[in-house]
Amino acid sequence: MNRIPEGYADCWTPIESNPEIFTKLAQDIGLSKSLIFEDIWGLDPDSIALLSRPVLAIVLVFPTGENYERNVAARNIEERSTADDSVIWFKQTIHNACGLYGLLHAVCNGEAAKQILPGTLLSNLLSSYSVTQPAKRSNLLLSPDLKNKYLTAAQDGDSTVPENAADEVDFHYTCFVKSKGHLYELNGDLSGPVDLGQLNEDEDVLSAAALESVRRFMQDNGGASTNIGFSMLALVPKPEN
Numbered sequence: 001m002n003r004i005p006e007g008y009a010d011c012w013t014p015i016e017s018n019p020e021i022f023t024k025l026a027q028d029i030g031l032s033k034s035l036i037f038e039d040i041w042g043l044d045p046d047s048i049a050l051l052s053r054p055v056l057a058i059v060l061v062f063p064t065g066e067n068y069e070r071n072v073a074a075r076n077i078e079e080r081s082t083a084d085d086s087v088i089w090f091k092q093t094i095h096n097a098c099g100l101y102g103l104l105h106a107v108c109n110g111e112a113a114k115q116i117l118p119g120t121l122l123s124n125l126l127s128s129y130s131v132t133q134p135a136k137r138s139n140l141l142l143s144p145d146l147k148n149k150y151l152t153a154a155q156d157g158d159s160t161v162p163e164n165a166a167d168e169v170d171f172h173y174t175c176f177v178k179s180k181g182h183l184y185e186l187n188g189d190l191s192g193p194v195d196l197g198q199l200n201e202d203e204d205v206l207s208a209a210a211l212e213s214v215r216r217f218m219q220d221n222g223g224a225s226t227n228i229g230f231s232m233l234a235l236v237p238k239p240e241n
Contacts, residue, residue: 004095009142011095012150014169016157017061017231022103025153029146030120031107033238040232043211052236054204057106057177058214061099063229064172068221072189087179088113088129092188093138100141100150102173105186106235110179121146171229176205176214183210185217206234 004011015021019037027033040058041047062068088108092101106112108126116122121143128140174187178199185194196213203209218230 007093008095009093009139010097010147012097012100012147013154014096014171015099015150015154017059017099017173017233018157019233021153021156022059022099022233024156025149026103026107028149028153030117030122031112032115032117035107035112035115035235036238037233038236040206040234043206043215048206051206051234052239053206054111055206055234055236056110056112056204057175057235058205059099059102059106059173059175059233059235060214060217061102061171061173061231062218062221064170064221068172071220075190075194086182087177087184087186087193088126089186089193090141090188091138091191094141096169097141097150098173098188099154101186101188102175104141105175106177109177109184109186112177112235121149174217176210176217178203178205178210183213185213 015025019039022037026035026037035056037059038051040051088105090101090104092098094100104125107116107122113126116126125140125143125146129137132140172189174185174189176196177184177186181198181201183196183199183205185196187194197209199207199209205214
């Protein structure tokens, strides 16, 4: 039996950063098939040109370590949660399920939230979120139905996963999303959503202004030179055939 690490309510198997897996899970829990996840192969103009636009969100997985832990501790002192419900954000209380938090932060905010189908896990989650006290909102993700959908998806892919879901995994997911005309970083390790500034109506999450914040995050977490261990998914409209 897995021993749940201190500070967490449960521990689940990590999920692979794979656009097919993320798309299937998102659609299984209620996202319209009009949106999909695509791989971001790089942040250079040629790589960005391969993506469908607009990019509604980026889900970024990266290697963690002492530098990241120091950054989190410092940011949790300096930054505070937004005072209103301008964005949907969950504090991570499920160990190793940071990929789920990244996915939910991507699809539950901004234009993507308009593509959530009624009567689904996602729509029910959002309805409950609006009437739940902020300190208790993370408990909404402990739904058995959501857990079953997630664990089924986590079995797919080629990545090696720990035999014990309580084991430490040295990677973490965060999300960058455009919502209400602003760019946000939504990271379950932090104390709340981080407003990174305004984006114009014609700017998406891979516009020049947003890319500056994404690159700064990567640089602060050891990815300035090689980007080894970094992987990115973009939430985008499904291309027309």
